[in-house]
Amino acid sequence: MTRPRMENSADEIAASLAHAIHEHRLAPGSKLSEDEVGEIFGVSRTVVRAALQRLSHSRLVELKRNHGAFVAQPSLREAREVFEARALLEPRTARSAAERITQADITILERHIADEHEALDKGLTGRALYLSGQFHVEIARIADQATVAEFITQLVARSSLVIALYWQRRAALCESHAHHALLRALAARDGARAEDLMKEHLVTLMTSLDLRGRNAVPTSLREALRG
Amino acid sequence: MTRPRMENSADEIAASLAHAIHEHRLAPGSKLSEDEVGEIFGVSRTVVRAALQRLSHSRLVELKRNHGAFVAQPSLREAREVFEARALLEPRTARSAAERITQADITILERHIADEHEALDKGLTGRALYLSGQFHVEIARIADQATVAEFITQLVARSSLVIALYWQRRAALCESHAHHALLRALAARDGARAEDLMKEHLVTLMTSLDLRGRNAVPTSLREALRG
DNA sequence: GAACACATGATTGTATACAACTTTGGATGA
DNA sequence: TCATCCAAAGTTGTATACAATCATGTGTTC
Numbered sequence: 315m316t317r318p319r320m321e322n323s324a325d326e327i328a329a330s331l332a333h334a335i336h337e338h339r340l341a342p343g344s345k346l347s348e349d350e351v352g353e354i355f356g357v358s359r360t361v362v363r364a365a366l367q368r369l370s371h372s373r374l375v376e377l378k379r380n381h382g383a384f385v386a387q388p389s390l391r392e393a394r395e396v397f398e399a400r401a402l403l404e405p406r407t408a409r410s411a412a413e414r415i416t417q418a419d420i421t422i423l424e425r426h427i428a429d430e431h432e433a434l435d436k437g438l439t440g441r442a443l444y445l446s447g448q449f450h451v452e453i454a455r456i457a458d459q460a461t462v463a464e465f466i467t468q469l470v471a472r473s474s475l476v477i478a479l480y481w482q483r484r485a486a487l488c489e490s491h492a493h494h495a496l497l498r499a500l501a502a503r504d505g506a507r508a509e510d511l512m513k514e515h516l517v518t519l520m521t522s523l524d525l526r527g528r529n530a531v532p533t534s535l536r537e538a539l540r541g
Numbered sequence: 542m543t544r545p546r547m548e549n550s551a552d553e554i555a556a557s558l559a560h561a562i563h564e565h566r567l568a569p570g571s572k573l574s575e576d577e578v579g580e581i582f583g584v585s586r587t588v589v590r591a592a593l594q595r596l597s598h599s600r601l602v603e604l605k606r607n608h609g610a611f612v613a614q615p616s617l618r619e620a621r622e623v624f625e626a627r628a629l630l631e632p633r634t635a636r637s638a639a640e641r642i643t644q645a646d647i648t649i650l651e652r653h654i655a656d657e658h659e660a661l662d663k664g665l666t667g668r669a670l671y672l673s674g675q676f677h678v679e680i681a682r683i684a685d686q687a688t689v690a691e692f693i694t695q696l697v698a699r700s701s702l703v704i705a706l707y708w709q710r711r712a713a714l715c716e717s718h719a720h721h722a723l724l725r726a727l728a729a730r731d732g733a734r735a736e737d738l739m740k741e742h743l744v745t746l747m748t749s750l751d752l753r754g755r756n757a758v759p760t761s762l763r764e765a766l767r768g
Numbered sequence: 769g770a771a772c773a774c775a776t777g778a779t780t781g782t783a784t785a786c787a788a789c790t791t792t793g794g795a796t797g798a
Numbered sequence: 799t800c801a802t803c804c805a806a807a808g809t810t811g812t813a814t815a816c817a818a819t820c821a822t823g824t825g826t827t828c
Contacts (some may be wrong), residue, residue: 321780348810359810360587364594371598380789380810395688402689403629426544462629465692499782549810575780585813586780607780607819 324364327355331365335374335385337440346375346383350411358427372468374475386475390525393476397520400469401513403462404450408496408512410457412505419456420501426452427493434490447474451494453500453512473519482524492518551591555583560591562601562612563674563701564667569614573602574628576687599695601667601702613702619753620703624747627696628740630689637684638731646683647728654680654720661717674701676720680727680739681751700746709751 331351334340346366348359355362366383371376376386388396411419428447433442447470454463492515499508561567573593582589593610596602603613615623638646653676653710660669674697681690690731719742726735 347807359783360784363591363810367591367594368598371595382810392688395686398686399630399688399692403626404631406629432763459622461619461626461696465626469688587812587814590780608821609780 324361324368327351327357327362327365328368330355331369332372332374332471333444336471337444338478339440340385341476342385344385344389348382366541368499373472386472387479388472388475389469390480392472393480393523394520394525396450396469396472396476397516400466400473401516403466403469404454404516405509405513407454407457407459407462407466408500409505409509410459410504411453412500412508414458415500415503419452420497421492423449423452423497423500427490427497430490443477446490446493447471453496456500476523480523480525482522483524551588551595554578554584554589555595556594557582558596559599559698560671563698563704564671565701566667567612568765569612569702569705571601571612573610575609575611581595596638600699613699614706615699615702617707619699620707620750621747621752623696623699623703624743626745627700630696631743632692632736632740634681634684634686634689634693636736637686637726638680639727639730639732639735642683642727642730646679647724649723650676650679650727654717655725657717657720669703670701673717673720674698680723684726703750707750707752709749 340346348362351365352359352362358403366375366377370377370383373388374386375383377383379497400508429448430442431446432446433439433483450470451463451467454466457463483490492511496508496511499511558567558573567573575589575593577595579586579589593602593604597604597610600615601613604610617749629670653672656678657672660666660672676696678690678694681693684690719738723735723738723742726738
């Protein structure tokens with residue numbers, strides 16, 4: 315590898331992997347070999363391990379002792395919990411965002427929605443999914459609550475894994491409508507409405523998943539025969 | 542070092558450090574030298590680094606590049622945010638806990654309160670503070686929401702740092718009363734009341750801090766003269 | 769005496785070497 | 799044929815060595 319001496323700290327590698335997971339380029343259950351990742355990024359296992367540990371703490375990666383790192387496969391229960399946690403955090407955060415939003419923020423959110431549409435038109439569903447998540451993160455940022463924003467960032471990324479495992483066809487359409495409506499409420503500084511819309515949006519998202527029972531396709535063959 | 546071959550993985554070291562921070566045996570700003578920590582636990586820097594990175598992700602430790610790890614010193618803003626995040630998560634979690642609590646859980650919580658009193662009587666304020674935090678974590682556990690419980694665990698630990706920095710004398714008394722009242726509501730399976738009490742309790746906690754302005758004592762002398 | 773430059777020491781950042789563990793495949797025996 | 803055991807390969811866990819970086823103190827210069 316003769317990359318032009320990139321600043322490849324553990325953070326950047328973690329971010330790169332997280333992005334790939336978020337965009338569904340890395341499927342749940344995928345093995346992340348330390349050697350392999352290290353070779354790709356041109357660093358030693360030391361740095362890769364740091365990155366993987368970080369991702370493990372965000373629950374995007376599962377570390378199995380003496381077995382290595384794998385892209386996480388949230389259980390049904392965890393899937394539900396992730397959305398329940400979002401339901402606790404995001405509606406009130408949307409309300410706060412409505413009270414603080416600036417014109418610049420509105421422009422950014424409009425841009426997000428436009429990019430999302432564009433990605434969908436081009437068939438880049440992974441990218442569209444990522445942007446759709448970033449819309450939520452952006453709202454948390456606007457609310458100016460860094461601590462909560464961090465939690466939401468993590469939950470959104472985990473939601474991407476949940477979607478990869480428990481997505482139930484169709485939808486994806488209502489998505490952008492919901493985001494549009496949210497943006498309108500935010501732009502109008504209507505906190506109460508933004509809160510309600512966010513609550514509703516999350517419920518819609520959750521019901522578009524199939525979190526009832528046994529029908530997720532396990533990506534790891536071996537794992538499949540153990541459960 | 543000739544310790545009896547402890548199983549000192551990074552997790553245990555991280556937990557040990559976190560516990561010390563939580564009990565105020567390690568003050569905010571304390572330097573955590575890799576060599577020193579490694580010698581204490583009888584492991585190499587490799588393992589210590591992993592532990593410190595984990596704590597850094599939980600915001601209990603701040604990693605300054607090329608300068609090392611320090612026990613975190615939450616800013617005023619972060620201090621407020623931590624309690625605001627708790628206000629979003631804990632009241633509803635307490636309500637859930639009330640709906641699911643079992644007799645065994647009640648016994649555990651009673652025990653917690655008793656231990657807390659005992660620690661206070663013995664003047665072990667650090668331990669009392671830790672137990673007081675664990676009371677909240679225990680409620681999250683009872684609510685059976687592992688994901689939210691994790692967030693609350695982290696926030697409670699960070700609250701301990703906030704208290705170390707911004708504590709405003711007195712109080713500590715109302716604490717246990719609030720916990721008593723909460724326990725009664727939980728035991729009575731009165732979710733609405735548990736939610737209200739938790740909300741009130743968090744507000745009380747927050748107002749017992751001084752989160753208005755410049756009067757926290759920086760523990761690192763050098764840091765003090767830089768701000 | 770003050771300011772700057774540089775050498776020195778200490779600490780972290782990264783790579784590599786080796787140890788420990790798990791899996792896999794084949795050889796052995798019943 | 800089947801089960802068991804053992805050896806080999808591959809991967810992770812940990813320790814150590816070396817490079818890079820920053821802080822400190824000294825010496826030179828003005």
